[in-house]
Amino acid sequence: MENWLKDIQNRLLQDRTIRLALAGGVAFLFLIVIVDAFGARERSAAVRETLREVAAEAPTATVPSVNRVPRDLASERALAADATQVPSEPEVEIADADATEIETAQAEVTEAEATVAEVEAEVTEAEDTGAAMAEAPALDAASADAPEQEVAETVATEDAVTLEEETTEIAQTDEGAITSDAEGIADDGLALLAGADLDNGQRVWRQCAACHVYETEQNRGGPHLVNIIGRDVAAAEGWRYSRALQEHGGVWSVESLLAWLENPDSYIPGNQMAFRGLRNEQDRIDVLGLLSQSAQD
Numbered sequence: 193m194e195n196w197l198k199d200i201q202n203r204l205l206q207d208r209t210i211r212l213a214l215a216g217g218v219a220f221l222f223l224i225v226i227v228d229a230f231g232a233r234e235r236s237a238a239v240r241e242t243l244r245e246v247a248a249e250a251p252t253a254t255v256p257s258v259n260r261v262p263r264d265l266a267s268e269r270a271l272a273a274d275a276t277q278v279p280s281e282p283e284v285e286i287a288d289a290d291a292t293e294i295e296t297a298q299a300e301v302t303e304a305e306a307t308v309a310e311v312e313a314e315v316t317e318a319e320d321t322g323a324a325m326a327e328a329p330a331l332d333a334a335s336a337d338a339p340e341q342e343v344a345e346t347v348a349t350e351d352a353v354t355l356e357e358e359t360t361e362i363a364q365t366d367e368g369a370i371t372s373d374a375e376g377i378a379d380d381g382l383a384l385l386a387g388a389d390l391d392n393g394q395r396v397w398r399q400c401a402a403c404h405v406y407e408t409e410q411n412r413g414g415p416h417l418v419n420i421i422g423r424d425v426a427a428a429e430g431w432r433y434s435r436a437l438q439e440h441g442g443v444w445s446v447e448s449l450l451a452w453l454e455n456p457d458s459y460i461p462g463n464q465m466a467f468r469g470l471r472n473e474q475d476r477i478d479v480l481g482l483l484s485q486s487a488q489d
Contacts, residue, residue, distance in 0.1 A: 388481020436462035
């Protein structure tokens with residue numbers, strides 16, 4: 193009986209030890225959870241602060257819309273500063289070259305006209321000399337000098353006619369060369385659009401369809417694009433253009449439209465078109481090919 197009681201007491205002691213160990217383990221885990229909860233609160237506050245800093249530093253994006261979108265003035269100022277470093281467009285260089293050729297031709301024409309004036313002065317002097325000789329009392333001497341006067345007048349007249357013909361030919365040649373260069377530039381632009389993928393152009397056009405149409409002369413969120421290639425800049429009737437476009441002037445050629453579609457803010461700073469541009473050159477060619485085909489139809 194005593195052994196049985198001792199055995200029961202030993203078992204109870206062991207059970208108590210196990211319960212104490214379990215209670216101690218639970219208390220230790222509870223303590224760990226409390227400590228981790230305080231740390232998680234601090235980590236959560238740090239994460240929220242980091243997110244607020246990232247949101248404050250993120251740039252404001254602009255998206256095309258029918259309605260007016262608030263402008264990011266800081267980004268526009270940065271783009272305007274970058275635009276001052278953009279090299280001149282090819283058409284500006286070509287215009288400068290054409291202007292130089294015209295000035296050279298005009299200088300040659302002016303020089304030829306001065307030469308003609310000198311010849312005319314010599315002819316007038318020869319005529320005066322001939323008249324004085326005709327009034328001289330010696331008729332034989334006048335008769336002997338008359339053929340020389342006629343020869344001088346004939347030579348002077350022929351020289352004047354030759355100079356006038358050469359001057360006209362030079363002016364016509366220079367004007368023809370300048371016209372040929374301009375036509376060659378236009379042909380190159382149209383040749384570039386000849387290989388455009390119209391199906392891809394139709395897909396790219398979906399980015400523009402919210403504001404523009406090219407089938408009818410109807411303004412929507414932006415001016416219509418009927419016959420845009422070869423049309424004067426800021427010329428759509430009924431649309432109020434920005435001051436930047438009005439002051440830019442010129443004609444929308446294929447090259448200028450390609451540069452405009454790549455980045456409108458860089459090409460003409462200060463315009464009001466909310467469009468980030470098409471970075472892919474083939475997409476720009478394809479959508480211009482679509483507009484060109486529509487104008488031909």
